[in-house]
Amino acid sequence: MASTPGILTDWPWKPFGNFKYVVVAPFVIHSWYAMLVKDESERDITNFLILPFLLWRMLHNQIWISVSRYRTAKGNARIVDKGIEFDQVDRERNWDDQILFNGLLHYMANYIFPGASRFPLWRTDGVIMTILLHMGPVEFLYYWLHRALHHHFLYSRYHSHHHSSIVTEPITSVTHPFAEHILYFLLFAIALLIPVFTKTTSMLAVFGYVTYIDFMNNMGHCNFEIVPTWLFRIFPPLKYLIYTPSFHSLHHTQFRTNYSLFMPFYDYIYGTTDKTSDQLHYSTRKRQEEMPDVVHLTHLTTPKSIYHLRFGFAYLASKPYTPKWYLCLMWPVTAWSMILTWAYGRTFIVERNNFDKLKLQTWAIPKYKFQYISQSQKMTINKMIEEAILDADRKGIKVLSLGLMNQGEELNIYGGLYVNRHPKLKVKVVDGSSxxxxxxxxxxxxxxxxxxxxxxxxxxxxxxxxxxxxxxxxxxxxxxxxxxxxxxxxxxxxxxxxxxxxxxxxxxxxxxxxxxxxxxxxxxxxxxxxxxxxxxxxxxxxxxxxxxxxxxxxxxxxxxxx
The missing domain is CATH 3.40.50.720 (NAD(P)-binding Rossmann-like Domain)
Structure with missing residues (x-):
C-alpha cells in the first residue's frame, strides 16, 4: 500500500478474494460456446484464444519467479544482497490481477472494435508498425509518465507502493495500484489499437507484444544479471535499446535515475542515467556462486510439496503447509516434476539466509518421503547425501546438518556412515539431535x-x-x-x-x-x-x-x- 493511498488504489474485485476469477467467466463461457457450438462463419478464433493466452501469461510469470528465486539463492550474478520478507510476499501476492484486467479489456475490445476480432495469424506490416509504435510514442510517453509518478504528490499516493520493494522479484514489476495499471494499459494500447484501426494487426503481433512486455518486465526485476557484457561490446548501440536487470535495479535503490521502460535511450537523452550502471552490470556478471558457512540438507516430502517450496508458489511457501484441493488439478505438472527429480538426481539449493555474520543455505535431496521407506532407494539416497557432503567439504563449508529423514538410523546411522567413510572430512556433519x-x-x-x-x-x-x-x-x-x-x-x-x-x-x-x-x-x-x-x-x-x-x-x- 502507498504511504498515503489515493483513489482507485484497490482492484475493483478485491472483495471477491480468491473468487475474483469469476469476473472473466461470462466472457470465457461465451467465447468457448461460440467456438464449439455455432457455425463456422460465426466462430472467432481470436476471442477463443484469449483464455489460453491468459493462462500462458500466468505460467510465464511463474517460470520467472521460480528461476529468479533459485538463482538469487545460488548467488551467482545476484545484484542486491538483501533478502525479502513476508510483507513483500503478501504485497505482491495479487500479481495476477493485472492479467485479469488485461483479459477483460481484450474481451471488451474484441466485442467493441470491428477490427479487433478474427485476426490473421501474421501480417508483416502490422508487426513492424507495432515495433515502431513501441519504440517511439510508448517508450517516450512512459519515460515522462514515470518521472511524473516520482513527483511527491503522485509518488506518495501511488508509485511508492511499487518502490516498497527495494529488493525486486520478477513479479514486483506489476505490483502497482489499480490506477497505475489503467495508465499503463492506455500507453501499451497505442501499439495494440492503432494496428487494429488500420486493419494491419495479427494474432502474433498482439500476443507476441504482450509476451514481450511480460518478458522484459520480469527480466528487469529478477535481481540477477542475465544480459552478458560481451553483447554490448559486439554491438554497442544495443546498450541504448535494451535495459538490463542491474540497470533497472539502480532505479529501485537510487530512485531518481534510470526511469526508462525497456529502452535506456531516453535516460541517456535527458541525463537521468545512473553513472554506475555500466560498472554494476560488469561487476554483477562476474559475481561467482555464493559459498555459505552452514548448509542444512533436507528433502522433499509429498509430491505436492514442490508447490510449497520458496521457488514454487510464493503465497503457499509463505504459509504453514496445508493441503490445497486445487493442487490435485495440477497432477500432470506434479507427475512431470517427479520424473524430473528422478532424472536430475542431485541436490539443489532451496533458499539462503543470513544469521548475523553467518551465511546459510538449505539444500534438498530430490527424493520424496515415501522413497525413504523403500529399501530399493536406500543406496541411491545414501549416495546423494554422501555426494552433497563431499561437495560441501570441497567448497569449504563449515557445518552441514542432516534434516528430516536424511539422518535415519537405518539409512546412515545418523550420518555416522559418511564420517566413518571419510575420516578426513573438514566439514562438520551434525544431525540436530542435541x-x-x-x-x-x-x-x-x-x-x-x-x-x-x-x-x-x-x-x-x-x-x-x-x-x-x-x-x-x-x-x-x-x-x-x-x-x-x-x-x-x-x-x-x-x-x-x-x-x-x-x-x-x-x-x-x-x-x-x-x-x-x-x-x-x-x-x-x-x-x-x-x-x-x-x-x-x-x-x-x-x-x-x-x-x-x-x-x-x-x-x-x-x-x-x-
Missing amino acids: LAVGIVLNNIPKGTTQVLLRGKLTKVTYALAYTLCQQGIKVATMHKDDYGRLQSSSNNFETNLIIAKSYTQMTWLVGDELTEEEQLKAPKGTLFIPYSQFQPKKYRKDCSYHWTPAMLIPKSIENVHS
Whole structure:
C-alpha cells in the first residue's frame, strides 16, 4: 500500500478474494460456446484464444519467479544482497490481477472494435508498425509518465507502493495500484489499437507484444544479471535499446535515475542515467556462486510439496503447509516434476539466509518421503547425501546438518556412515539431535515425576531417557525389548528406568510408530510430546498434543519469507 493511498488504489474485485476469477467467466463461457457450438462463419478464433493466452501469461510469470528465486539463492550474478520478507510476499501476492484486467479489456475490445476480432495469424506490416509504435510514442510517453509518478504528490499516493520493494522479484514489476495499471494499459494500447484501426494487426503481433512486455518486465526485476557484457561490446548501440536487470535495479535503490521502460535511450537523452550502471552490470556478471558457512540438507516430502517450496508458489511457501484441493488439478505438472527429480538426481539449493555474520543455505535431496521407506532407494539416497557432503567439504563449508529423514538410523546411522567413510572430512556433519533433546526437555511440564516413552527408539530417545533419569524423573516403557535396549546403552540409568505395568503416566514422549490403540489407552488429559520429525496423528480430543519440536526464528535472520 502507498504511504498515503489515493483513489482507485484497490482492484475493483478485491472483495471477491480468491473468487475474483469469476469476473472473466461470462466472457470465457461465451467465447468457448461460440467456438464449439455455432457455425463456422460465426466462430472467432481470436476471442477463443484469449483464455489460453491468459493462462500462458500466468505460467510465464511463474517460470520467472521460480528461476529468479533459485538463482538469487545460488548467488551467482545476484545484484542486491538483501533478502525479502513476508510483507513483500503478501504485497505482491495479487500479481495476477493485472492479467485479469488485461483479459477483460481484450474481451471488451474484441466485442467493441470491428477490427479487433478474427485476426490473421501474421501480417508483416502490422508487426513492424507495432515495433515502431513501441519504440517511439510508448517508450517516450512512459519515460515522462514515470518521472511524473516520482513527483511527491503522485509518488506518495501511488508509485511508492511499487518502490516498497527495494529488493525486486520478477513479479514486483506489476505490483502497482489499480490506477497505475489503467495508465499503463492506455500507453501499451497505442501499439495494440492503432494496428487494429488500420486493419494491419495479427494474432502474433498482439500476443507476441504482450509476451514481450511480460518478458522484459520480469527480466528487469529478477535481481540477477542475465544480459552478458560481451553483447554490448559486439554491438554497442544495443546498450541504448535494451535495459538490463542491474540497470533497472539502480532505479529501485537510487530512485531518481534510470526511469526508462525497456529502452535506456531516453535516460541517456535527458541525463537521468545512473553513472554506475555500466560498472554494476560488469561487476554483477562476474559475481561467482555464493559459498555459505552452514548448509542444512533436507528433502522433499509429498509430491505436492514442490508447490510449497520458496521457488514454487510464493503465497503457499509463505504459509504453514496445508493441503490445497486445487493442487490435485495440477497432477500432470506434479507427475512431470517427479520424473524430473528422478532424472536430475542431485541436490539443489532451496533458499539462503543470513544469521548475523553467518551465511546459510538449505539444500534438498530430490527424493520424496515415501522413497525413504523403500529399501530399493536406500543406496541411491545414501549416495546423494554422501555426494552433497563431499561437495560441501570441497567448497569449504563449515557445518552441514542432516534434516528430516536424511539422518535415519537405518539409512546412515545418523550420518555416522559418511564420517566413518571419510575420516578426513573438514566439514562438520551434525544431525540436530542435541537441539531436539533440549527442546523436548523444555516442553515437559515442571513438576513432572514420571514420563512414558512410546514409539520407535532413536538416538534422541536414548539421550532423553538418560537425561531424565539423571534428573531424577522416572522413565517408563511398556516393552521389555525397549527397556533392554535402553538399559544396555548406558550403565547410568540407576533405578529411574522402569517397565510400566499400566498406562497411568500423564506425560508421554512419543515417536514414530505410535499406534491408535496405544493412544486410546492413555488417561484423560495426557500430554503427548513428539521427539520425532513428524507430528503424531491425533486420535484423542480429551488429550493435549505438542507440535513437532521447533524454535522461534531470531530477528537477526534475514531473507525469511517461506
